[in-house]
Amino acid sequence: MNLKKATEIGKCLSNQTRFQVLEWLKEPEKHFPPHETLKHFNDGVCVTYIQEKSGLSQSTISTYLTNMEKCGLLISTRHGKWSYLKRNEKTIKQFTDFLT
C-alpha cells in the first residue's frame, strides 16, 4: 500500500453508494436474494442485484464496481453471463493498516 493507491481507495469510499456496497457485501445473504443458478455467495453478488438495491442506473453502478475492482476493493468473478463481486479483504486490511 502506498499513498497513491490509498487515495484511490479513499475516492471509492467518498461516495455513499460505493461505501454501502462494501457494507452490503459483508453479509450478502442478509441483503440480497439468492442467485438463481449459483446456490451460494462464495464469489459475492451479481451486478444486477447490486444495481437494483442501489437504485442507481445500470451504467453508473457498472462504472462504480469497475473502479472499485481496479483499486483492489472488490474481486470480480465471471460465471456465464453474470459477474459476481465480493470484497477483497486483503486490500481492505492493507488500507486500514496503512491508515493506522
Next chain:
Amino acid sequence: MNLKKATEIGKCLSNQTRFQVLEWLKEPEKHFPPHETLKHFNDGVCVTYIQEKSGLSQSTISTYLTNMEKCGLLISTRHGKWSYLKRNEKTIKQFTDFLT
C-alpha cells in the same frame, strides 16, 4: 460510526495531500522541525509547518485541516496564536472498524 460520517471521512482520504498529512502526523518529529515555543508535539503540529511541507497555499491547507477536524480525523488545539493539529486515533479506529 455510520455511513454518512464514514463517507465524509472517505472524502478527506480521497486527496493525496490530506492523506499525507495524516501520515506525517503519525511521527511529527520525523517530518517537522521542532516548534519554537512549544518544546513537544503532544498536540501535534502547527498549521504553518503543515502548509509549508505540503507546498499548497495557506488558504487551501487551512480549509483541508478544518474539514478534517470537522469529520473527526484531526484534533485541533490552540496555544496562543498557533493552532496545533494531531490525529484523532479514536475516530480513525472507528472508521477502520466500520470498514472491516
Next chain:
DNA sequence: TTCACATATCGAGATTTATCAATATGTTTG
C-alpha cells in the same frame, strides 16, 4: 492601541465527479 504574524473565510476559475440515456460487447439459449 497599533503592528506583525497565524489562521480562517470568501469569491472565482479550472478540473473532476455524479449520473444518466444510448449504445456496444459478451454470453447463453432457442
Next chain:
DNA sequence: CAAACATATTGATAAATCTCGATATGTGAA
C-alpha cells in the same frame, strides 16, 4: 445464427471539488 439478457463503454450535463489570491479575524508583542 438470432434473440434475449447481463454487463461495459460512451457522450453529455449538472454538481462538487481543487486551488488560488484577496481579504478578514484572532492573538501576542512593541
